Amino acid sequence: MSESPNVMTNEERVAYVQIKRKQTQFRDSMLAVSGIVFFFLLWEAIVLTGWVDSKKLCSVLEVFKLFILKFTDPNPDGAVLLVNVWSSLLIALSGFGLAIAIGIPLGWLMGWYKGFDAFMRPIFEIIRPIPPVSWIPLSIVWMGIGLKAKSFIVFFAAFVPCLINSYTGIRQTKEVLKNVGKTFGASNFTVFWKVGIPSSLTMTFAGIKVAIGNAWATLVAAEMLAASSGLGYMILMGRSYGRVDLVILGIVVIGVLGVLISAIITKFEDLLMGWKKL
Amino acid sequence: MEKVMSSNTVSHLSQAEKKQQRLEILYKILPVISVLLLISLWLFASKDYNPKIGSGFPTPAATWERAVKLFTRPVKKMNLIMHALISLRRIGFALAFNWTFGIAFGILIGWYAKPKAFFSPMFDAFRAVPPLAWIPLITLWFGIGEFPKILIVIFGSLASIVVNVRAGLSTVDVMYLNVGSVFNATPMQTLIKIAIPSSLDAIFAGVRTSTSAAWMVVLAAEMLGADSGVGFLISRGMDSIDMPLVLTGMIAIGIVGAILAILTQLAERLICPWTRKSK
Numbered sequence: 244m245s246e247s248p249n250v251m252t253n254e255e256r257v258a259y260v261q262i263k264r265k266q267t268q269f270r271d272s273m274l275a276v277s278g279i280v281f282f283f284l285l286w287e288a289i290v291l292t293g294w295v296d297s298k299k300l301c302s303v304l305e306v307f308k309l310f311i312l313k314f315t316d317p318n319p320d321g322a323v324l325l326v327n328v329w330s331s332l333l334i335a336l337s338g339f340g341l342a343i344a345i346g347i348p349l350g351w352l353m354g355w356y357k358g359f360d361a362f363m364r365p366i367f368e369i370i371r372p373i374p375p376v377s378w379i380p381l382s383i384v385w386m387g388i389g390l391k392a393k394s395f396i397v398f399f400a401a402f403v404p405c406l407i408n409s410y411t412g413i414r415q416t417k418e419v420l421k422n423v424g425k426t427f428g429a430s431n432f433t434v435f436w437k438v439g440i441p442s443s444l445t446m447t448f449a450g451i452k453v454a455i456g457n458a459w460a461t462l463v464a465a466e467m468l469a470a471s472s473g474l475g476y477m478i479l480m481g482r483s484y485g486r487v488d489l490v491i492l493g494i495v496v497i498g499v500l501g502v503l504i505s506a507i508i509t510k511f512e513d514l515l516m517g518w519k520k521l
Numbered sequence: 522m523e524k525v526m527s528s529n530t531v532s533h534l535s536q537a538e539k540k541q542q543r544l545e546i547l548y549k550i551l552p553v554i555s556v557l558l559l560i561s562l563w564l565f566a567s568k569d570y571n572p573k574i575g576s577g578f579p580t581p582a583a584t585w586e587r588a589v590k591l592f593t594r595p596v597k598k599m600n601l602i603m604h605a606l607i608s609l610r611r612i613g614f615a616l617a618f619n620w621t622f623g624i625a626f627g628i629l630i631g632w633y634a635k636p637k638a639f640f641s642p643m644f645d646a647f648r649a650v651p652p653l654a655w656i657p658l659i660t661l662w663f664g665i666g667e668f669p670k671i672l673i674v675i676f677g678s679l680a681s682i683v684v685n686v687r688a689g690l691s692t693v694d695v696m697y698l699n700v701g702s703v704f705n706a707t708p709m710q711t712l713i714k715i716a717i718p719s720s721l722d723a724i725f726a727g728v729r730t731s732t733s734a735a736w737m738v739v740l741a742a743e744m745l746g747a748d749s750g751v752g753f754l755i756s757r758g759m760d761s762i763d764m765p766l767v768l769t770g771m772i773a774i775g776i777v778g779a780i781l782a783i784l785t786q787l788a789e790r791l792i793c794p795w796t797r798k799s800k
Binding site for chain 2: 267270271272274275277278279282299357358361362363364365366369372373374375376377378379380381383384385456459460461462463464467468475478479481482485487490491493494495497498499501502
């Protein structure tokens with residue numbers, strides 16, 4: 244630090260920059276760790292000093308103990324943790340899969356074919372502003388409180404970002420690329436299939452990521468309003484039995500699973516679109 | 522060919538241009554057809570609606586009657602407009618907090634390296650939890666009054682604005698910053714005169730998404746336990762098997778949501794006109 248950079252040789256300067264960068268990285272990761280530690284310490288301190296009622300907050304260790312216990316113990320909500328996780332995943336992934344299978348092709352077609360756009364757009368614009376949560380009563384009337392009704396709600400939540408992103412993605416296809424296709428005598432459909440869709444994939448994947456977040460968030464609401472198992476139901480039961488540890492455990496499990504799912508999608512995106520890294 | 526040329530007023534147009542014109546007309550007609558189709562679909566779905574026992578999907582007429590009845594015979598002494606205003610007041614308080622605190626916090630963790638490293642893991646963990654999952658915990662802590670509802674909306678829409686502000690401030694073009702240092706800008710000047718203006722569009726994207734998120738969350742919060750607001754109307758309709766009321770609520774929510782989206786878009790155009798996409 245003390246010596247002026249002017250007297251350094253090139254190699255020294257490179258080494259100096261590298262050391263400096265390592266130091267910053269180390270400092271940042273230390274800060275990150277201390278941030279997390281600080282959070283947990285604060286939590287424990289609040290519990291230990293009895294600053295808030297023990298009915299309203301429990302210690303981190305208790306949540307962890309419950310996590311272990313919940314693998315075998317179905318009380319108090321009537322299902323072990325893995326059953327809850329499975330039933331939530333089933334709903335989220337079925338609704339999400341349906342949204343991808345319908346929303347993305349629809350967005351591509353609307354973005355490419357003007358007539359189709361003119362036809363579908365008004366319908367879409369009428370339905371879009373209605374939040375998915377408010378479909379819950381109707382879907383219960385139509386389909387009961389089974390898997391179908393909840394998947395339908397999740398579908399609605401995931402459908403909109405899928406469609407919007409694949410639509411904007413394909414609308415942003417570069418004219419040059421389209422013209423190259425036309426010059427080589429490709430039909431409109433071939434240009435759509437070979438040029439439009441691949442060039443829209445970046446945007447489409449961004450939409451998929453938003454969609455999975457929405458799907459996962461709406462799932463909780465769907466399960467709170469109508470369910471007999473699942474993570475949202477588990478949280479709600481924890482609330483009605485006054486079991487704060489169960490509520491916190493449910494929130495943590497939902498959060499962790501959400502992060503895992505989006506990490507898997509990012510991996511998949513990297514696999515499918517290797518050219519982006521170049 | 523000759524006949525067409527002589528009889529048509531647009532005879533000076535070529536074949537391709539005519540085709541183009543026909544398509545334009547078709548594009549004008551198609552939206553009308555699709556809306557009509559949607560309405561007839563509604564009529565078809567509600568054909569075995571029985572208003573006496575409330576089974577089946579309500580007809581448009583029944584929904585309209587219910588909406589009018591809501592003004593003559595209010596639910597909980599409030600008509601539709603008042604319920605909507607109560608919901609809007611809730612998101613108003615929450616958004617006022619989020620737009621001040623959220624933007625400030627986003628700037629803090631987007632611009633300064635040390636707070637970024639310290640707070641980012643905590644914030645990302647907070648963000649990973651779906652907004653609605655906080656509802657049981659917050660009602661456990663604060664009961665079901667007015668304050669916990671506002672708090673739920675704050676929790677639900679805070680993440681979207683902080684994420685956008687953080688992204689905007691951590692991706693400021695290096696060239697702009699270099700210009701600043703060439704002109705000997707102080708760190709404060711660099712932040713206020715360069716970084717924040719250049720990320721205004723990202724900040725506004727955050728304002729837009731947080732508004733729509735808040736509207737969705739307030740609805741869910743009201744459906745889970747409230748005695749006023751549009752979300753309450755829906756859950757009331759569900760409890761008393763009054764499907765026209767549910768549909769009235771849904772349509773009101775859709776309209777208010779659309780108005781909110783348009784208003785934030787207009788505000789964005791006024792405050793940062795350069796973000797408007799060039800065609």
